[in-house]
Amino acid sequence: MAYDKFNILTSSAVPLPIENVDTDQIIPARFLKATERKGFGDNLFRDWRYNSDDTPKEQFVLNNPIYSGKILVGGKNFGSGSSREHAAWAVYDYGFRCVVSSFFADIFRNNCLNIGVLPVQVSPEFLDKIFKAIEADPKTELEINLPEQKITILASGESESFEINDYKKGNMLNGFDDIDYLLNIQEDIEKYAENTPL
């Protein structure tokens, strides 16, 4: 599925300063029973967000109206655990287009890149600055500049560069996906397969 193009995103951000946020928290397994990619945002962080009787947990950040925006800022080792892409879908479907952390789990990072959510890895020090800036002003804006690979806290002007390989960057900028690429080299693949016994 081709996805939205990503260029420069300027938005306030939602802070989640917890480490090792695993994909079972992002979306619990009991919500993985759909056969279509629809409605996962409703269950994003389900058990942190709602009580067992489905009333909202007021202290959880997604239920706090002072925080909003298209950027989710998480603690170190964000997205560990299960490979469920549903976690990335839930993040996207809720309205986030970018997740910032000082460290991402591999599969979650790949899943995000494959659906058009940009994972931005910053230094622990810069992550701390972002959390402090949001704490001081929940409406503080971040600018994610993909062409320049730069993240900026607009109020203070502090910025840091981030890594992304050229291929994935091109995909994100143009809204291409890997299958488009692979279908174009199918001849090479078939040639390889001919020489590879089962």
Add this chain to the structure above:
Amino acid sequence: MSKTLFDKVWDSHVVKHIENGPDVLFIDRHLVHEVTSPVAFLGLKNRGIKVLYPERTFATADHNTPTRNQHLPVKDPLSANQLRALEENANAHGIPYWGLGHEKNGIVHVIGPENGITLPGATIVCGDSHTSTHGAFGAIAFGIGTSEVEMVLSTQCIMQPKPKSLRININGELSKAVTPKDVALFIISKLTTSGATGYFAEYAGDVFKNMSMEGRMTVCNLSIEMGARGGMIAPDETTFEYIKEREYTPKGKDWDAAMEYWSTLYSDKNAQFDKELTFEASEIEPMITFGTNPGMGIGISEDIPLAESIEGSPATYKKSLEYMDYNEGEAMVGKPIDFVFLGSCTNGRIEDFRAFASIIKGRKKADNVTAWLVPGSHKVEAAIKEEGILDILTEAGFELREPGCSACLAMNDDKIPAGKYAVSTSNRNFEGRQGPGARTLLASPLVAAAAAVTGKVTDPRELMQEEVLA
């Protein structure tokens, strides 16, 4: 040039390298289950394409299936719908499908090796992070997301940058009651859940050389829990002996040709790893977790660490203990428990049931414990019956369920109730993993058995000593 085992397998599967980008990696075998595949099949439909190599693709139902009355229609309409979707998709694309009731049905990472689908030197993927299990055979095996499932269905390739290499050496002899599960939980406790992120691990040394295939699968299965994409062990006689004559393994001349290739699969003497770690087998005792990620494990005789002694955020650590309703400095031994779960792709194989039975034999299940014993496949279930293990279980007051992922991720009815403690042989103790509010203590089948008969966290060595004295 000297190469690692991982280099040899990876490099030979690269169809194309993209400069400052990923490798296009050819996938030999693709395992598919009901939860992470429907959206991928929908993607193929939208593009108007078919599965490129259905003969390299195998489908089973395991994640959301009931573990009782599998001969009846699945009650949960959403699960039933997902199972139906997989069956229809498999049929539409000519993929072998081993659904509920099929003699080859079981957990995807149990049935792959069992049927000889898992082979040394192969690349194997599945939309499930515990695909790392298959690395036990010297395969490169790892979990992928649904977009990648769609890629493999449609092109038999994925696009990923080559991970860094890590070797974990453990030499010496394991102490009594220390199982492969304890070895893995020990490693994860040392590395933390993110310590191997970005790496692909190779396990080497006496401990892994002397380990059975079942044990190697348990260790490789848990590689993802330290953040690694996967883990692998060089194939040897133990490996070849295990795979020989299984349904999908090569036969006759093909076997000889394969053996020639497989015998080259080891890390060369001077191969360089990006990172190398070494531990002694004698350092490891039976392990148990006390927190909400698999890195939060200790030797069963130890106390819960103090927050000040922990690397990482104290707030996160305290939140975790609060969820468990434990305090720092407390002993784990003696803690009351409510449930025991034996099963999963980590510990749902015949050796795990043998180990469990060795402790409970001649004892009775504690009255306060509800036990769910779930074989990893129908073949495991059959072996449990054939070997007389079922009789031992029944006599001790236990019941055997039907195969599936079950309480490992609680997608079916097997949910641990909120606030209850479960000693579980599965792989994740995340908040709510085994049911909303459930509290999980990860451990080996021996520790699970000791808890099942005493109703509390118990060092299995105590029960084994009694046996020796008797």
